Amino acid sequence: MNEPERLPNLPEFLWADAEPKSAYDVIIIGGGGHGLATAYYLAKNHGITNVAVLERGWLGGGNMARNTTIIRSNYLWDESAAIYEHSLKLWEGLEDDLGCEVLFSQRGVLNLAHNLGDVREAKRRVNANQLNGVDAEWLTTEEVRKLVPILNASDDVRYPVWGATFQPRAGIAKHDWVAWGYARGAHAMGVDIVQGCEVLDFVTDGNRVVGVETNRGRINAGRTALCAAGHSSGLAAKLGVRLPVQSHPLQALVSELLDQVLDTVVMSNTVHVYVSQAHKGELVMGAGIDSYIGYGQRGSFPVIEHQMAAAIELFPIFARAHVLRTWAGIVDVCPDASPIVGHLPLDNAFINCGWGTGGFKATPGVGWVYADTIAHDRPHELGEPFALTRFEHGSLIDEHGAAAVAH
């Protein structure tokens, strides 16, 4: 496992940037992974092709191409396991479906346990996963050592490894290629992808949303679907809707290109770092959000320092690697660390947000579910538990254990 993989070639043609038309059947706000996947499945599964994806910056310039690309479905609760597992199954067929590579690599994800509390939480989650048909296993320290020889799983460390959960079907993909693959597919079926087009306000007629005002003029819409991640609450506020999300900076970093030394994804909530080695050889690392609200797309230094300390504790051989780049995205986090998918309290308007630190893995799944919701103007069974109204009914889906720190 020493040779860095050679990257395949991208398809010759991806998509053409469109001038916005004056009206569409569906307008999707936000050209991240979720917006593009939603457009793709609207066209592919529902034959709705008079669709525009409006992106204020450039395609994939939000969280989509800033994330650490971890894909897994080992969430605790039935509702989460169902939507993330649906997504993972779509990932497994995605390259065939899109007709282009996204470097989806099912190299497995380990979640390390470092104390009795971790072990109990992890085993509970493995049991719940197995009941939901998710391929989760519990590995002993010895098994973890065999799987990841460079991990310091000895006893004489501050936070010894007491075992781990392992999901073999989990893995990583190349995030920008995923965005481009969906954009290419959607464009080929007739979807307009409009970059540099910022939605500034909405046009309403009574309780109906009938269009948007943008920096490039007014565009009418039969249905309007928000997919704006960290900027969702500002947009919803323009419709008079308050969302229970808080936007935080979330950082990641990469090292220089190194020989392949790590062929699975390792996450630790307790010492707080997660790391994988990308196809070209860079170590990709991340950790937690900055605790405070932030829209600056840059994070604070102590978070980096903390995660580097954690990484070196777990992987002493990383001590000589160098940080090449650090960056941040803006993630919108819900009180129960689960997303919001479904209707806004207005006619013809839909919301998808609150995926926080973990929505990349959901890209195919949520695109599928959200497109179905928009096409039929009713919740999809996998999306229904994630309605905005759950905060009023108290039917929260608490994934802090599986999601708040981990991705």
Next chain:
Amino acid sequence: MLSICCPWCGWRDELEFSYGGQAHVAYPANPAELDDASWSEYIFFRDNTLGWFRERWVHTAGCRMWFNAIRHTVTNEFAAFYRPGDPVPEMPVEVVR
């Protein structure tokens, strides 16, 4: 690293503090009369402002007192730090950069 001025201890590094979100969210005056929607609003919904924002901090690794601050959520610039019960400072005027 943010520098934060505890109104009791003075300037310290961000690491000594914990965040408390939106400031001046009062406990409902008439709790017995609230319906589910109003309780939900009080418990789960907070402003998520882009721009100047009144927020709470606690000096966890210092005097452990709660206080308020006005911070710009894009630039992280602080405009004021004040104690609970102090007069609430005016919001700075947004400077277009």
